[in-house]
Amino acid sequence: MAIAAESVTEVCRRARAASLILPGVASADKDAALTVLARLLRERTAEILDANRVDLDAGRDAGLDDALIDRLRLDPDRIEAMAVGVEAVRALDDPIGELLERRTLESGIEMEHRRVPIGVVAIVYEARPNVTIDAAALCLKSGNAAVLRGSSSAAASNAVLVGIVKAAVAEASLPEGTVEAVAGGGREELGELARQRDLVDLIIPRGGEGLKAALEAVAEVPILYAASGNCHVYVDAAADLEMARGIAYNAKVQRPGVCNAAETLLVHEAVAAEFLPAALGDLAGAGVELIGDERVRELSGDVPVGPAAAEDWDREYHGLKLAVAVVDSAAEAIDHVNRHGSGHSEAIVTGDEAAADAFTGGVDAACVYVNASTRFTDGFEFGMGAEIGNSTQKLHARGPIGLRELTSTKYVLRGTGQTRG
Amino acid sequence: MAIAAESVTEVCRRARAASLILPGVASADKDAALTVLARLLRERTAEILDANRVDLDAGRDAGLDDALIDRLRLDPDRIEAMAVGVEAVRALDDPIGELLERRTLESGIEMEHRRVPIGVVAIVYEARPNVTIDAAALCLKSGNAAVLRGSSSAAASNAVLVGIVKAAVAEASLPEGTVEAVAGGGREELGELARQRDLVDLIIPRGGEGLKAALEAVAEVPILYAASGNCHVYVDAAADLEMARGIAYNAKVQRPGVCNAAETLLVHEAVAAEFLPAALGDLAGAGVELIGDERVRELSGDVPVGPAAAEDWDREYHGLKLAVAVVDSAAEAIDHVNRHGSGHSEAIVTGDEAAADAFTGGVDAACVYVNASTRFTDGFEFGMGAEIGNSTQKLHARGPIGLRELTSTKYVLRGTGQTRG
Numbered sequence: 001m002a003i004a005a006e007s008v009t010e011v012c013r014r015a016r017a018a019s020l021i022l023p024g025v026a027s028a029d030k031d032a033a034l035t036v037l038a039r040l041l042r043e044r045t046a047e048i049l050d051a052n053r054v055d056l057d058a059g060r061d062a063g064l065d066d067a068l069i070d071r072l073r074l075d076p077d078r079i080e081a082m083a084v085g086v087e088a089v090r091a092l093d094d095p096i097g098e099l100l101e102r103r104t105l106e107s108g109i110e111m112e113h114r115r116v117p118i119g120v121v122a123i124v125y126e127a128r129p130n131v132t133i134d135a136a137a138l139c140l141k142s143g144n145a146a147v148l149r150g151s152s153s154a155a156a157s158n159a160v161l162v163g164i165v166k167a168a169v170a171e172a173s174l175p176e177g178t179v180e181a182v183a184g185g186g187r188e189e190l191g192e193l194a195r196q197r198d199l200v201d202l203i204i205p206r207g208g209e210g211l212k213a214a215l216e217a218v219a220e221v222p223i224l225y226a227a228s229g230n231c232h233v234y235v236d237a238a239a240d241l242e243m244a245r246g247i248a249y250n251a252k253v254q255r256p257g258v259c260n261a262a263e264t265l266l267v268h269e270a271v272a273a274e275f276l277p278a279a280l281g282d283l284a285g286a287g288v289e290l291i292g293d294e295r296v297r298e299l300s301g302d303v304p305v306g307p308a309a310a311e312d313w314d315r316e317y318h319g320l321k322l323a324v325a326v327v328d329s330a331a332e333a334i335d336h337v338n339r340h341g342s343g344h345s346e347a348i349v350t351g352d353e354a355a356a357d358a359f360t361g362g363v364d365a366a367c368v369y370v371n372a373s374t375r376f377t378d379g380f381e382f383g384m385g386a387e388i389g390n391s392t393q394k395l396h397a398r399g400p401i402g403l404r405e406l407t408s409t410k411y412v413l414r415g416t417g418q419t420r421g
Numbered sequence: 422m423a424i425a426a427e428s429v430t431e432v433c434r435r436a437r438a439a440s441l442i443l444p445g446v447a448s449a450d451k452d453a454a455l456t457v458l459a460r461l462l463r464e465r466t467a468e469i470l471d472a473n474r475v476d477l478d479a480g481r482d483a484g485l486d487d488a489l490i491d492r493l494r495l496d497p498d499r500i501e502a503m504a505v506g507v508e509a510v511r512a513l514d515d516p517i518g519e520l521l522e523r524r525t526l527e528s529g530i531e532m533e534h535r536r537v538p539i540g541v542v543a544i545v546y547e548a549r550p551n552v553t554i555d556a557a558a559l560c561l562k563s564g565n566a567a568v569l570r571g572s573s574s575a576a577a578s579n580a581v582l583v584g585i586v587k588a589a590v591a592e593a594s595l596p597e598g599t600v601e602a603v604a605g606g607g608r609e610e611l612g613e614l615a616r617q618r619d620l621v622d623l624i625i626p627r628g629g630e631g632l633k634a635a636l637e638a639v640a641e642v643p644i645l646y647a648a649s650g651n652c653h654v655y656v657d658a659a660a661d662l663e664m665a666r667g668i669a670y671n672a673k674v675q676r677p678g679v680c681n682a683a684e685t686l687l688v689h690e691a692v693a694a695e696f697l698p699a700a701l702g703d704l705a706g707a708g709v710e711l712i713g714d715e716r717v718r719e720l721s722g723d724v725p726v727g728p729a730a731a732e733d734w735d736r737e738y739h740g741l742k743l744a745v746a747v748v749d750s751a752a753e754a755i756d757h758v759n760r761h762g763s764g765h766s767e768a769i770v771t772g773d774e775a776a777a778d779a780f781t782g783g784v785d786a787a788c789v790y791v792n793a794s795t796r797f798t799d800g801f802e803f804g805m806g807a808e809i810g811n812s813t814q815k816l817h818a819r820g821p822i823g824l825r826e827l828t829s830t831k832y833v834l835r836g837t838g839q840t841r842g
Contacts, residue, residue: 020759020783020785023782023783023785024782024783103804105797105802105803105804106802106804107793107797107802109790109793109797111803118815118816119785119815201815201816202815202816222814222816224816240838243838246838246840247838247840249840250840250841251840254840254841254842255841338441356835360833361444361445362441362444362445364441364444364540365831366831366832367831367832367834368831368832368833368834369530369834369835369836370833370834370835370836371835371836371837371838371839372528372530372834372835372836372837372838372839372840373839373840373841375840375841376526376528376530376834376836376839376841377832381526381527381528381841382526382532382832383524383526383527393643394539394540394622394623394829395539395622395623395643395645395816395817395829396816396817398829398830398831399830399832408815408816408819409819409820410786410787410788410789410819411787411788411789411798411803411820412781412789412791413788413789413790413791413793413797414777414790414791414792414793415790415791415792415793416792416793417661417664417667417668417792417793418792418793418794418797419667419668419670419671419672419675419793419794419796420671420675420676420794420796420797420802421675
């Protein structure tokens, strides 16, 4: 135990040392490391696939289900996608040094407010090995030292990927501790990592509620949660009902396991009788289990809708299940969303500008949509390059966590001998 | 106990309800409340002074020391200063609604990224009753509902001041729960407040290390600490030594009890023999107790300098005491600051651009000064109006906590029926 503790600290100490140098590294040098990283991923594809096969075999022996095995699996296309992702991050503007404000104070001091790296960012993630590359690329570009902690199920794949990142860091002459890894292991090492308040500035967990709970119990380092989403689609009285059918279907069915998929459909009573039978028919046809309030169950026509219990409005189903309610007004929809939503992504379908403004102003969430699917909440879709999940926190970062969200700021003040009177 | 718990929750619930309305309140209406507030402070000065006399008498009976009594004391000038402060906040630009980014996504969705209020902000503070008005004014302007928790020693003064704020809120027709107060009381009520994660979005403690420790132990709500400062002045080889004398003196002596005062003076060895006797003489003449490393003690001339122990470099003295060291280079100074500083305010005195750039780039702190005193780190000096302390955190807000630091952001996305493929 003492050895594991020392080794986590040792790893974080190397990252800390690198983090003191990285803020001053030129954009071109960081980009050079990303260029090498993309090249090495392509050159060493066979080696990555060999290591991945070890993880897949071990995973099958351990009885991992097909979904987990699929998330763990790499193939040449997925590795090429990682390399392309690295090149996409390289192509973004360097956030570091960005001038947020420049002003001469009354004292005559010249004040500049600039973006700087956060320092040491630890990223804790589960099965998918591509996160190793996404996280490393975002931290490299934003001048942060990264401490990566993948899951033990991807240990062999991650070891090779981290080795490739370290080779790119070395070839581009960036500091040695720029990207470090804590070997996948038990909750104990996670706890060690989460208590390094003198060495680690931020932990971003990217995983399920179990990981979140494990971290909350022990963390002394600030945490930015890539959170779950209880998202809603509200079909207003003034909605284009064909458009609403398409959006409701897409938000629930296109990829039901992700955080920006819809969990609840709210329908204005004025259009419920016309809208519900067809829309619910689409959803049931796609295998969606439907539950609803009394009015929905009366108006659903031939489509079977089970009863919704009070607690169902607070649930994220992570699958093909949807709760449906009829509301009397846009105000009631807004109230429902604020009461039950998790502040992730919320949509209104309406042709009425006033209703749209009431919804976008009144709903308290990271991303509020008018006439579009909640599924667009995503760093790529938002033009931010890769992302490390989505934040539903209100502090520091809200929405997709990209390069800018991996920065802090610094005031630099230049005087001519000013003292305070 | 059960009654106190219910009442903290009840207070927070009213603030929560107000926080759902405040984001949509027009700037003019918020400014109207601030206008009324300034007027009522002036009109009701006698009433405030009567209440303050009750607190002062109780404080003297309880044996509070002169410094605390002075912080507690209000007089007509201090009340006028509060009213002027409210008018200064009113005159600032409204941060809410500020457009941070607007872009058309590849999907054709129009994306806007705007500033919004955080929601419910709790501010916990100690003796000075003027914080009640500063905090209320900043929260009003930034569209946050405020829950104020002053100290029991200022209970009578704060009760009248909160009453005046509530009267201004009512006269301007803002929602009832816009500014709420939790009666000053024990650590138990503080704990209740700090656990309201469903109702309170942020707690800002403004007080000593005892308050910080008490909150850290129990808080479930995110905290933004208005932190302590272990600040340094580094006198470089290329410093104008007269300027350096003035800055070192000002940073230590002008107001030694505050967080942006200097605790350590670092001097380059090339100028130490010339600089130290005169500079240390100034400081000793002002009653500053000096401690130093061996070289400082050799070079201090007639000025008595005690020996500094290893832990002295990490201390914030909050008074007339200063640790002094000689360093061999700017790089050593930067390393010392990063090792021992608290990331608050750090200064270099130099005529050498390269040394200045190395220091501002290499020092990891909220505010880095060239040729000016650390004492300028302050919301008023930075042109931000009032402030609620200074943050040394790297996340969300770093430096003075003003209006902008009391905001979050929201993405609003308008489409024409887009679904994700």
